[in-house]
Amino acid sequence: MKIPSGIFSSPFSSFSNCSSSVFKSSISFCNLSRKNKHLNDFERGQIQLLHNKGYSAYKIAKELRRASNTIRNELKRGTVTQIKGIHDVQVYYPDTGKLVYEKNRKNCKKKFKALKCSKYLDFVKQKFNEEKWSLDAICGYAKLNKLYEGQRVCTKTLYNYVDIGLIGIKSIDLPLRVKRKPAKKRVKENKRKLGKSIEERPQEIETRKTFGNWEIDTVIPKKNKEEASLITITERKSRMELILKLNRRKASIVNETLKNTLNRLKEPQKIFRSITSDNGLEFAKLCELEKTYIGNIYYCHPNNPQERGTNEKHNSLIRRFLPKGKSLNDYEEEHYIKIMNWMNNLPRKILNYRTPIEVFIEELNNLGLLDDNEELVQFDIAI
Structure with missing residues (x-):
């Protein structure tokens, strides 16, 4: 020049x-x-x-x-x-x-691997759009099962592809990417104590090393005492989820609903060794089921939902399909079973990308209880 x-x-x-x-x-x-x-x-x-x-x-x-x-x-x-x-x-x-x-x-940037992994990205879109899996669950499941060898990219790369619009998934479609509201400050009040405090709960339950310890709560789509709601019960080790419909939020009806489920089990106390609940009035009579159906009942401290963290997390998953303000009367019972089935077949990072139903069945086998409780697994869990 x-x-x-x-x-x-x-x-x-x-x-x-x-x-x-x-x-x-x-x-x-x-x-x-x-x-x-x-x-x-x-x-x-x-x-x-x-x-x-x-x-x-x-x-x-x-x-x-x-x-x-x-x-x-x-x-x-x-x-x-x-x-x-x-x-x-x-x-x-x-x-x-x-x-x-x-x-x-x-001109020295690394070329997108997306150009060479179109089949894997189609798999990602199918699992995300049709089965509502998270990007991390999809990535972990593919790695665990050795799918699309040589084409897989890590979770972080998938999120990068979303940011630049490369795979047809928008950030607004990712539930945890929306802006979160700041936590409201609440003045703690002296509330009733219904039974044994969570402080009395054994350390082995806290570490999740033992099977059969559950957390319980209710999901209320519409704030109306006469409206139906859901009981959600989460097993701490396997992350297994049970969803039961509750016609009214009364303590007696909660106990009756739980009894109907637990009566199907030959030895319910081996599967339900303990339940940890909040201090809601609907759980005021849970102690009546103690020793007969459930090993031990523990109650969280008031205004501390994080003490049932897994159950609260699962409730947020349910909210994807049952938004607040909608009546449960708008849905058929099959809808709840589909939600439960989806949650129990969703690969979890905490389980090394195994599903809750796989871990749950393994634990039943270890206890020699699968044959006795096969009806519960097939009906409630809807494998």
Whole structure:
């Protein structure tokens, strides 16, 4: 490229006016080599000054404490051919070197792996749109079952693809990506104590090492005492979920509904070793089921739903299909079973991407209870 002399009015030209003593004193502060750092504007000005003085690339590199190849590459990028009279002259300009450097940087990005994994991304879209799986559950399930070898990308990459609109899934479709409301401050009040406190619960339940310890709550789609609601029961170790319809939120009806389910079991206390509840009035009579149907009943501290964290998390999953404000009368009973079936067949990261139903059945087998409780598994869990 031939450029007439004087075309460039370089912002780096001021370096050429610096005295060598001032320049050397500025270099003396750089007493350590700079690795893995790109050249900056000041260094390019220094390269121009030393190059014009006749320094070789090796000597410039030594002065700047840089690799000699770094200097050679910069000189190659920033050198242009100028016409001076009848002669062509090779001249280095820092701003030219910077422009070429920035252009090259734009073209050095790693190519999207998405171009080579279209079948895997189709699988992701199918599981996300039709089965409502999370991106992490899809990724973990594919890895566990060795699907799409050589095409899989990690969970973080899938979220990156969503951000740039590469796989047809929008951020608004991801439940946990919407803006969360700040927690409201509540004044704690002295509330009733219904039974044994969660503080009396054995440590083995807290660590989730033992099977048969459940958490219970109600989901109320519509705030009306006469409206139907749901009882949700979550097994702490396997994350198994039971969803039972409750015609009215009364303690006696809650007990009756639980009895109807537990009566199907030959040895209910082996499966329901304990239940942890909140202090809602609908659970005020749970202690009547203690020892007969359920091993132990524990109650959380007032205003501490995090003490039933797994159950609360599952309730948020149910809300995807049963939004607040809608009456349960608008849905058939099959709808609740489908929700329960979906939750129990959703791969979980905490279970190494196994499903709750797989872990639950394994635990029943370990206790030798699967044959006795096969009806419960088939009817309530809807495998």
